[in-house]
Amino acid sequence: DSGVTQTPKHLITATGQRVTLRCSPRSGDLSVYWYQQSLDQGLQFLIQYYNGEERAKGNILERFSAQQFPDLHSELNLSSLELGDSALYFCASSAGRQPYETQYFGPGTRLLVL
Amino acid sequence: AQSVAQPEDQVNVAEGNPLTVKCTYSVSGNPYLFWYVQYPNRGLQFLLKYITGDNLVKGSYGFEAEFNKSQTSFHLKKPSALVSDSALYFCAVRAANTGTASKLTFGTGTRLQVTL
Numbered sequence: 001d002s003g004v005t006q007t008p009k010h011l012i013t014a015t016g017q018r019v020t021l022r023c024s025p026r027s028g029d030l031s032v033y034w035y036q037q038s039l040d041q042g043l044q045f046l047i048q049y050y051n052g053e054e055r056a057k058g059n060i061l062e063r064f065s066a067q068q069f070p071d072l073h074s075e076l077n078l079s080s081l082e083l084g085d086s087a088l089y090f091c092a093s094s095a096g097r098q099p100y101e102t103q104y105f106g107p108g109t110r111l112l113v114l
Numbered sequence: 115a116q117s118v119a120q121p122e123d124q125v126n127v128a129e130g131n132p133l134t135v136k137c138t139y140s141v142s143g144n145p146y147l148f149w150y151v152q153y154p155n156r157g158l159q160f161l162l163k164y165i166t167g168d169n170l171v172k173g174s175y176g177f178e179a180e181f182n183k184s185q186t187s188f189h190l191k192k193p194s195a196l197v198s199d200s201a202l203y204f205c206a207v208r209a210a211n212t213g214t215a216s217k218l219t220f221g222t223g224t225r226l227q228v229t230l
Contacts (some may be wrong), residue, residue, distance in 0.1 A: 002157065002159070004157075015230070035217070040222065041203065042156075042222045042223065043220040043223070044219075045217050045218060045219070049219070055211075056217050058217055085186060088214075090158065092158075098148045099146065099208060099210060099212055100163070100165045100210070102160050102163060103160075103218060104160065105150070105157040105158040105159070105160075106157050107156060107157045108157050
């Protein structure tokens with residue numbers, strides 16, 4: 001158990017809908033990262049937050065947004081969902097102080113868009 | 115831009131034999147290199163990382179990896195494979211000069227199959 005929690009574990013929704021994925025980082029970690037894992041794209045970095053502020057951005061679509069709250073949990077919002085958004089979404093966390101520190105991953109949320 | 119290549123989609127090895135999972139990287143400047151393992155329906159678990167210093171890094175579950183700067187490689191190894199090592203293995207790289215705005219770039223993964 002990495003100490004990173006994600007809810008829900010599974011999500012089934014329809015095209016055009018909006019969903020929110022939630023992540024709680026390990027105790028003491030200030031950085032949260034979101035990744036998307038799909039069969040065709042592999043594991044892709046989406047976005048990083050550090051202590052409530054956006055720190056780095058990857059291949060995140062404009063239909064997707066994220067935020068980190070004062071209690072350090074993070075939410076990833078996916079809107080106008082398309083079939084191609086079906087994937088496993090991971091959250092990871094780290095202390096956020098050093099570039100070489102390990103990112104610890106949560107169990108993921110499996111999203112199925114029908 | 116940084117990138118990671120894992121040239122083998124799958125590696126097959128018999129239990130008790132040594133295993134190697136290959137990884138090469140491309141990054142501007144010095145790299146920080148990581149190996150993660152993913153079991154079915156689970157998240158990624160950290161195995162080991164290279165920051166600096168000794169080129170041979172030891173990690174969890176008897177795994178080790180060798181950093182080779184001239185060949186830009188970071189191959190994962192284990193002297194004696196177990197059936198329970200069967201999983202999906204990911205190599206990842208981060209450029210050392212990006213500070214804490216730290217994008218981790220992953221390879222496509224290598225499936226390790228260990229048979230009796």
